[in-house]
Amino acid sequence: MRALHAGAPWSLAAYLGLGLLLRLPAVLCADGFDFPDQQFQYVDPAWHLATGGAWHEPWEYRDGMRSWVYPWLLSWVFRGLGALGADEPMVTMRAVRAVHAVFSLLPLAVFWLAIVRWRPVATPRLPLLLFAAAGLLVVGVQPSGPSFAATLAVAAGLAVTGPGPFPALAGLCLGFAFSGRFQDALFGPAFFGVLLWQLRFGAAAWFALGCLPGILTQALSDLAVHGVFLGSLWRYFASNLGDNDAANAWRGQPLLFYVYAGCVPALALLPWPALWRAAIARLRAGAAVFPAALVGGLLHLGVHSVITRKALRFEYPALALLLAVVLAGLPAVVVGWAARTHTALLLAVHLGWWTLASFWFGNAGAVRLANWLRTQPEWRGALCVVDGDATTIGGFFYARPKHDAVRKLPRGELATNGADVPFVVSLREPLSPTQLAELGGFELAASFVGMLDLREGERRFVYRRR
Numbered sequence: 001m002r003a004l005h006a007g008a009p010w011s012l013a014a015y016l017g018l019g020l021l022l023r024l025p026a027v028l029c030a031d032g033f034d035f036p037d038q039q040f041q042y043v044d045p046a047w048h049l050a051t052g053g054a055w056h057e058p059w060e061y062r063d064g065m066r067s068w069v070y071p072w073l074l075s076w077v078f079r080g081l082g083a084l085g086a087d088e089p090m091v092t093m094r095a096v097r098a099v100h101a102v103f104s105l106l107p108l109a110v111f112w113l114a115i116v117r118w119r120p121v122a123t124p125r126l127p128l129l130l131f132a133a134a135g136l137l138v139v140g141v142q143p144s145g146p147s148f149a150a151t152l153a154v155a156a157g158l159a160v161t162g163p164g165p166f167p168a169l170a171g172l173c174l175g176f177a178f179s180g181r182f183q184d185a186l187f188g189p190a191f192f193g194v195l196l197w198q199l200r201f202g203a204a205a206w207f208a209l210g211c212l213p214g215i216l217t218q219a220l221s222d223l224a225v226h227g228v229f230l231g232s233l234w235r236y237f238a239s240n241l242g243d244n245d246a247a248n249a250w251r252g253q254p255l256l257f258y259v260y261a262g263c264v265p266a267l268a269l270l271p272w273p274a275l276w277r278a279a280i281a282r283l284r285a286g287a288a289v290f291p292a293a294l295v296g297g298l299l300h301l302g303v304h305s306v307i308t309r310k311a312l313r314f315e316y317p318a319l320a321l322l323l324a325v326v327l328a329g330l331p332a333v334v335v336g337w338a339a340r341t342h343t344a345l346l347l348a349v350h351l352g353w354w355t356l357a358s359f360w361f362g363n364a365g366a367v368r369l370a371n372w373l374r375t376q377p378e379w380r381g382a383l384c385v386v387d388g389d390a391t392t393i394g395g396f397f398y399a400r401p402k403h404d405a406v407r408k409l410p411r412g413e414l415a416t417n418g419a420d421v422p423f424v425v426s427l428r429e430p431l432s433p434t435q436l437a438e439l440g441g442f443e444l445a446a447s448f449v450g451m452l453d454l455r456e457g458e459r460r461f462v463y464r465r466r
């Protein structure tokens with residue numbers, strides 16, 4: 001650690017090479033998907049656009065509240081890989097993650113410019129290493145609208161600090177981040193307000209102008225698909241705020257969830273006086289380098305803390321911006337046990353997060369089921385899922401059915417609804433002998449579990465007609 005504190009900065013090319021190397025395990029090993037929306041609302045629609053293949057249309061698309069911009073962009077990645085001969089799903093998805101890994105280097109490049117060129121900090125190697133290895137950013141290799149938006153939003157929050165054309169670049173990034181996840185538009189007022197507070201009026205104007213291409217792309221996409229200018233945005237807020245669908249459908253979290261589950265571990269803000277003082281001193285020193293990142297991260301966290309439905313992944317960009325602030329201030333406080341302990345805690349948290357983001361096979365049971373189905377001669381898309389739905393089978397990108405004919409099958413209706421399909425899948429637990437007899441004519445063909453079989457919800461039991 002002392003060598004990292006003392007070393008001269010890496011060149012930009014060497015640093016980006018290091019960042020790409022740190023993303024290689026996630027490209028090769030982090031198979032599957034982190035959350036169902038990643039697969040069914042981003043990957044599957046993109047695959048459908050690229051190939052015309054069957055997909056299960058989620059209600060959000062039928063309701064008109066999802067943007068088609070990111071799926072359309074991802075579809076061109078699929079088309080390009082298909083032209084190169086990539087077809088097998090697992091290999092293709094690793095190639096897709098490789099493309100996203102290169103894209104995820106954008107915030108790293110801006111971070112390097114900021115702490116090495118624009119506002120140099122002493123001994124920048126350790127901050128550079130921690131930022132490159134942060135699991136908060138490594139998850140950007142996973143294809144989804146939110147990860148696409150997070151990469152761009154973090155780059156915007158750092159670039160707005162820069163000279164010359166960089167505020168315009170920040171606006172360009174944030175405008176397209178808005179098309180990936182509408183909530184990330186909230187960073188805009190914070191970044192713009194900091195520029196005004198700094199009396200950088202020209203930079204503020206260029207930032208605002210830079211936002212327009214991304215916003216117009218989203219607006220014109222909605223106009224083409226839904227016939228309404230920014231139609232998916234208005235429908236999204238009507239559904240989630242007006243109708244309160246998110247609060248009604250999902251379990252809520254306490255007001256301070258993002259503080260104790262996000263800020264405390266990500267910034268190593270332990271309530272021990274000396275450690276707290278070291279962390280806050282670094283946060284204050286880093287704020288001089290990245291004031292917009294600090295304000296934007298706090299505003300985003302604060303507003304979303306009052307929304308009932310919370311998930312840590314929703315705040316990855318805000319937490320990554322706050323982490324950038326702390327890391328920029330890291331060299332300002334290096335003496336004493338508290339500073340050393342705070343540094344060690346940051347290393348432990350973010351290298352642990354890197355390990356999880358690099359090697360975890362998300363929803364492994366579901367993806368393995370989908371890959372197995374693809375190899376079965378009887379598989380055309382007809383399937384019954386006991387106590388589940390089409391999102392149970394791991395994604396049509398992997399399963400490649402001819403059409404979507406997946407049906408729900410309540411456990412109490414096995415005898416009447418399972419007779420006309422070649423496969424029945426039971427979620428979480430196998431069918432009992434009584435239930436199997438009630439279903440009639442089926443036998444256990446395969447079973448799949450999640451990585452390390454840690455969650456019952458990832459277990460899949462497949463029954464084939466005899």
